[in-house]
Amino acid sequence: MTAVAAQRITSAEQARETAAALAAEFAVDAARRDRDRELPYREIDRLSASGLLAVTVPAEFGGADLAPGEVAEVVRLLAAADPNIAQIPHSHFVYLNLLRLAGTRDQREHHFGRVLAGARIANAQSERTGATVAEIATTLRPDGPPGDDAKFRIDGTKFYCTGSLFADVLAVLTRLDDPRESSGLSPGDYIAFLPADTAGVETVDDWDGIGQRTTGSGTVTLTGVRVRRDQLIARAAAVNAPTGYGAFAQLLHVAIDAGIARGALDAAADFVRTRSRPWFEAGVSRAADDPLLVQRIGELAVTVATAEATFEAAGRAVDRVVADPAAEPAAAASVAVATAKITADRAANEVSAALFEVSGTRSAAADLNLDRFWRNARTHTLHDPVRWKYQHIGRAVLDGAPPPLHGVI
Template sequence: MTVVNGQVAVLTSSEAIELAAALGDEFAKGAAERDRNRALPFAEVDALAASGLLAITVPALYGGADMPYSTVAEVFRLISKGDPNIGQIPHSHFVFLNQLRLQGAPAQQARIFPEVLAGRKVANAQSERGTKHVREITTTLTPDGDGRWRLNGTKYYCTGALFADWIPVLAHLGLDGPLHVAWVPHDADGLEILDDWNAVGQRTTASGTVRLNHVAVTEDLITDFAAEFTVPTTYGAVGQLLHAAIDAGIARAALGEASAFVTTKSRPYPDAGVERAVEDPLVVHAFGEMELSVRSAEALLAEAGRVVDNANADLDDQSAAAATLAVAAARAATTQAALDVSSRLFEVAGTRSALATAALDRHWRNARTHTLHDPAAWKIQHLGRWAVDGSLPPRHGQL
């Protein structure tokens, strides 16, 4: 699909899932080579945007599909099964479109949402280094006359910024004011995007540095962020749901490649007394355990998507907490499945699978890198607190 008359296709849920599966299969063909050479997927991200998949959450009021997050999560899983780098690149695109939906003024929404329908892409500039913790922010918006502000700071882990048309920047309004989001166009004066991402996995997400030097921002492109967490919300749950979908995609891809390798390239162990590696009962049992792990993670992901949708339809403290806890369970399960399967595949595939030419190590590297975003142990901690005494989870973007 392509952009027609300045607008991408408005998809149905079934069309979105079918298209995501097809694009995921296509992206998988070059995933190993892109990882090996750290070749950034500009053409693939453009194809993703042109397909209409990046516009599926645009509200119906602005002509969008207004798709439920259960569908969005499945789209992410299918794309990430093909290449989790491409799956992660639009993560902030959907998170900040959700932020715009929740906190943007009608005029702000009327400006940005039509651009997304025209194929424009959104990234992020949130995290910083050298602060006490991940939620401490030093970037500031300082007054520069009536309705004008200047933005200064340095951001890291800015996934997708090199591909984006808009870069929402998390900053304090004034030196000690509440957190807000400044929507900065990619070509703004004083904005510098560095291609300096150098990690063991997720190597082509372009999660590098963004520098902001006295960037001019007008008030009509600033949305409130702090207010997000003063009322019941699924903001954090949505972001974490999509992270879980990426890990579920990694787990399924790792299991699929392990199966293909054992079927076509592995030799049987002599003590098994079989002709083919896939007939070894120990290998079969290991695959059964991995399949169980992946299916369990996928089921928790699907359930979490449904609970998020239910909460959005009838939002209060209890429904928001239910969404957060369901997503926490999915996030913990997909983290474990992605790490376990991407490591254990070498056990069942044998020595040949460790050759660099097989490129099977990328699954573990991708899983290990992506699952570090938010500690799974804290997901389990909040689940435990709820199970013990019914404590509701806190409201923030990492849960």
């Protein structure tokens, strides 16, 4: 278990103040960590100790029970400083939400208690072998002696397991296709909550993406891993129902992209003010007084502000669904989040590339590592294609058709 003494956060205001303070701290060495691929173990321990990773724990279990929009704002603040660190707890919050929606009381009490004490959850979800990302080859099979259907076995390999190197618990997505009738489990998708040091689990630091280099997104291999029934949660109750589960998960991705866009804009403005030389035809002594450059900075600022505004609106929509699913259709929240995802995707990629356009040749120096903004934006925005967001939005407008229930919108 994580060897930290976690503080307790009790309000949204405290969460934002804590996130802002940590963001300022993490920003100092963010460029160096990214350049040298130095994994942020110390920083993640600081994040755990701050209490921010427990802010979604329901009040009845001793947590702050913050609304999704507030959690997403914490992530956005961290992402503006270091999007690697901001992405690491994404799955942590998503799977705490799964526990809230689909776990038994004993499961919730156990895992929420551990998280309040500083424990971290990471995903072991994606695979490379299927025809699409939705196919699951990792098997969950009954594996006990005759009459002992409380024991199961997991075998499979997972990739892009963000945060797995820092995790105390791995949330492993599995597929049960051949249950014994006496096991009491129906066929379908299950999440197994496994201690990271469970026998048969191997986590490898082999992530070599061009961006998000220090997210610990390596490979997890599971070979003959024994799991008890009380470690399993069926996904259907959360994913295949209008719970806002997918909208909340996507909102956190929006927060990361919006944070990258803001971080890139701030870096560009600072570089122009302090290091750039004006173009000789402008007839000014400071780059910041070049009217064409001022115009471009203004355009980029509007792009970022638009992304942040749609992000905030989406957060409010998800908040309403979580607070009262009967009063706010989950479909409306999903459409709002899809809209925010499109604007944040556009802002993160455009502004991080335009950083060089407005800053000039000096900004391309390798030691500055300013390309990390674009590399991080381009890598993170590959998670799910915005072209399908347009499809779901268009169908909602034309036919009133709700987005599909598959957990990623």
